[in-house]
Amino acid sequence: MSHGHDSEQVGHIVPLWLLFGVFFALIILTALTVWTATQIDLGAFNIWLALVIAGVKATLVALFFMHLIWDKPYNGLVLAFSFMFVILFLGISLMDTAENMPDMYEGPAPAVATE
């Protein structure tokens, strides 16, 4: 049983203080996001603020809880890539629907029979 840093050791052992530190940061950020969303009115900017906070929280979880910071870079790349494709999917769908979807029932939209 080898506990040292020799080649047999698989994975990185995260110190406890770091685990707890990340946890408390996450809780504080949660409180922050509730507070900013309910108490501060930034108009359209609120959603972006909430998303930024969520992004920071997600990064903390991914980097430390999910060991990405010590992991092979490819694994991080996989996650980053998946987020990129989500943004691509959302972005283009939004670009299209933003142009014609509001017309759908804000004007006198044609009625549709249901079955």
Add this chain to the structure above:
Amino acid sequence: MGALLTALAGLALAGKEKTFWLPKQSSTAAAAIDWVWGFIFWISAVFFFIIVGLTILFAIQYRARKGYATAKKHSSHNTVLELTWTIIPTILLIPIFWYGFKAYLDLTVPPANSYEIGVTAQRWAWMFTYPNGYVDENLHVPVDRPVKLVMQSEDVIHSFFVPNFRVKRDVVPGRYNITWFEATEVGDHVIFCTEYCGTGHSDMMSKVVVHPSGEFETWLEDASNFLDKLSPAEGGEMLYSMRGCKQCHTIDGSVRIGPSFKGIWGAQHALTTGEQVTVDGNYVRQSIMDPASQVVAGYDAVMPTYKGRLKDQEITAIIAYIKSLQ
């Protein structure tokens, strides 16, 4: 190869008439679109001949005569060459895109003075509403005048397509889609539905009737007054086929989506609510205006309301027609 030669001949004659590849050009947009079509065709043809020609040439020229061969050593890459055949196609793609886009822009913006006709698609019929409120199963238009179509669907997605005009646009339920054209050829042109919509998809055809200049107005006037000229029952029969009744209600007693009209007059019907109702003028009128209110047992409440779509006189005619189907 033979097909290709015929095609070349066809393109050489490209004009308004039907060619080997493309149908007759009967709208103002057609010529520009066909030009892009030909442009892409020729570029493709050149590339195709280069690729296939070289493939065949090499296969013959460098064929190993025995069934096997030893390998030869040759250069395995040449960056300049490879960049060349990357960049040349890239450059060629730019005009292909650009001309296609330009011709498309003309398709999307109806001129301000367009004559506006409403299009309603429902399974499996087209209905065209003219500015005076008259509805017809065929699309009648004047020649040489831009026509704007405001299209809506009653049920699923359909698509309005006139090959001779090179015009196509999906008709999406819940929104108005718009397209336009300016017919240049007097006569009949076929309309297809090109978005799959079920059993009757391939029968969902209609036609564009292009009237010579000056005759469209008289036609519309005439057609709009058909009720005045015909007996109510005859007028009702026309309405029955033009306004989408016949898709669901037969006149021979067979059951489709709704009850058949044959022998229905005066009959007693049980409703889904359990009540009994006699089929009379009031009931027919009520069923047309608010179909969901009194549904005959055994049928689904799928009929769209015709409130605002049929005038009193028209409803009277339909009632007369149903009455005549004893």
Add this chain to the structure above:
Amino acid sequence: MNVTDTSITPTDLGGYASEEAESENFLSYPKGIMSWLVTLDHKRIGILYLICILTAFFIGGMFALLIRTELLTPGATIVDADTYNQLFTLHGAIMIFLFIIPGIPAALGNFALPLMLGAKDVAFPRLNLMSWYLWLIGAAFTVFSLVNGGADTGWTFYTPYSTQTDGAIISITMGVFILGFSSIFTGLNFLVTIHRLRPPGMTWFKMPLFLWGIYGTAIMQVLATPVIGITMLLLIVERTLGFGIFDPALGGDPVLFQHFFWFYSHPAVYIMILPALAIMSEIFSVFSRKHIFGYKFIAFSSIVLAILSFLVWGHHMFPSGQSELANFVFSALTFSVSIPTAIKMFNWLATMYKGEIVLKTPMLYALSFMFLFGIGGLTGLFLGSLAVDIHLHDTYFVVAHFHYVMFGGTVIAFLAGLHYWWPKVFGRMYNEKLGAIGAAIIFVGFNMTFLAQFVMGSQGMPRRYYNYIDEYTIYHHISTGGSFIMAIGFFLIAGYLLHSLLKGKRAPANPWGGNTLEWHIPSPPPYYNFKEAPTVGDPYDFSELEWDDRIEGYVFRKAEGSA
């Protein structure tokens, strides 16, 4: 050429003596039907897949013949409209989800990928077996819809039609959902295998190009397929629970469904074609007896194609009511995908140039691939162009175009790959002459079937039509005739391949003179693939290979570096 004294040394067979190779060949060891059903061996799973997808191809092909027969005359010929609608729906769904998507990666790829890489197996053998079982379950769901009322939506499942129609839409969408996961697990497995199981010396740029193609495919399988999963789930809740996100009667947007659908289904087109291009890169080099030209351009173009495939989905929606801005962007991006494809085709031509071209069956398919895929690719330009697409959209031009790409491209490449690896998989040679005849019949029949469709499509014949106007009759006659010729070709191929299994000549380890690692071990390969770590060289350097008349195959001139 000249027969040297080089005998078949153990190093020629990956360290196996020939008797040993015989007794440990993966087909006969271990024995018993159960050993196949619970096998973790990638080669056997490849064969299980092969049997299944060929069955699916047969069923889908029969549907195609029924469709073509029905279309011989306008109106009812053999079936009614509703049956016809179910036929083309199932033809599409079976061919796409059950045959083409798993075809090359899961059947041929499963067999060849670890061998070409020099690995003992894929990274997750159990997951590999599981994805085969998922395929079976998905296939059962899909085919079940046939007996359970049929699905008549077309393989695109557009709402609101698919939420309103009767029939077994739920079972077929469930099938697609499950098949999606089968595909995801295959792709995931290959990605990890290529990353983590490369033996020493197998650097990225020493990998055979087939692996680059499969790598690009796997990226798309992993990143695109989950979206069809959620789309199908949403469709199911839309039908069962009245969800309403895509239902215009509830304020939903049917065009949004099309975005969802094509976000997967356009990359899916490249999931189908990219492995085909990858097989071509192998075959052109091996049968031209010449190093592949422009290795890096071909390798990178696979990855570029995989990425670009995610950016062009909206070209399926030009007339659908998509915004003009989206149409502009998608049309412009669509043209960009033709560039990496063109690069590959020119590089293959350059590979043939001054080669020693051996016209064996796989190469004949490769030549017909150039012709057919050339047409398929170039007609894509018509459909990418906005104005022209408005006219051609949803007509037989589109039908012909994607058959030229999917059939003329992928199926032809699949047949090429099948003939290429057949001796390796089963250790038997097929009849070369019949192989050539089969390829010719398919080529003729195919062109007859689908060239006619280009013409009638340009003339305006819409797709998914049960009935048509008289003007198009002649083209339908030609098309139906061609489809029967093709059917004859396929029966011929099936005949001589099955015959070769029973009576075929023993295949040498290296009948074509390939230099990728699978040709360094006996045919069929032993259970454990490589007895010792294979020596990795340039996969397209054929200078060490020589024809040996005694075994009617190629041998390596020098004993290789490894002990």
Add this chain to the structure above:
Amino acid sequence: MSKKHSSDGAGHAEHPKWMQHHFDTPSQQFASSKMGMWLFLATEVLLFAGLFCAYTVYRANHMDMFVFGHQFLDVKWGAINTCVLLFSSLTAAWSVRAAQLGQKGLMIALLFITLLCGGAFMAIKYVEYSHKIHDGLLWGTKYKPAGHAAEVIHGEEAHAAGELGGAHGRVDEGHTEAEQVAGIEAAHGEGAAEAPAAGGDALATDGAQAAGAQAAAPAAQGEGVELPADVLAIDVAERSTTLPAAIGPRGLVPVAEEGHDDGHGAGHHWEGPIPDNVHIFFGIYFGMTGLHGIHVLIGMIILGWLIYRALKNDFSPEYFTPVDLGVLYWHLVDLIWIFLFPLLYLIG
């Protein structure tokens, strides 16, 4: 992914039982498994992408629908659930550390706490869901605000006859009942009103309705007025069969978070007409949280299985891959919730 049985944790250097034959070294096996898991997580992200896409598209185009709908979600429960999941992530990450250090008892305890947190999360979800179900705040065709929702919503069935060029309301039996209950207060002219229309003719039955026809009537009185469910929300599907449908402002005006609190000005005020198709918000809410909930359940099954194997002594500092991968999955479930919480609960 690639797991083999192992009876004893301390494997031999040569052939530990958990080593698979096609890998050369334990670290190769570990890295492969981990990469496989990450790729799988990527597919999970893309699976959720569909719902995020629906969310983005509808929110961007119909913000009002979301602002209105989200009032019925309880930030308090959402925030508590976020903390529960974050805490479970901590214990999960800690359990990997325990596995690496060979602290078997601690690892099992931590995994068990994680499992319990998952249970707590689902319990809270259950409370929230049953609230919504009780109130009829559901998706699509099932959206029929009732019961509690009727208490919090000071309803007004407005009728936009004039604008639409024809009345398209429906005959509704609930109408008279509605008036009986609501009529007294409504008689001020600001309260609940229902404008039934038979055969398309707007029948203004009393003065209250004439006033109520103004869709944007502010909820000045602030009393919670109870209306029967079918008055509040005519089934949307049926509604849209009438021409031109789906446009009539609904006139539901929420007064306060809880109908029975002090009543004046507390909670949200909704000014202006109630947006159409609020059911789409609830559809997306149930879609997202439902799919997430299914993932939590799957995660709990995985955790249970890990505990079972840990009790069997399957893991050791040399081999703890299943723990690592299972915990990665659990973190992803957390990761998605981190985005769901602000997107669904903190709108506006």
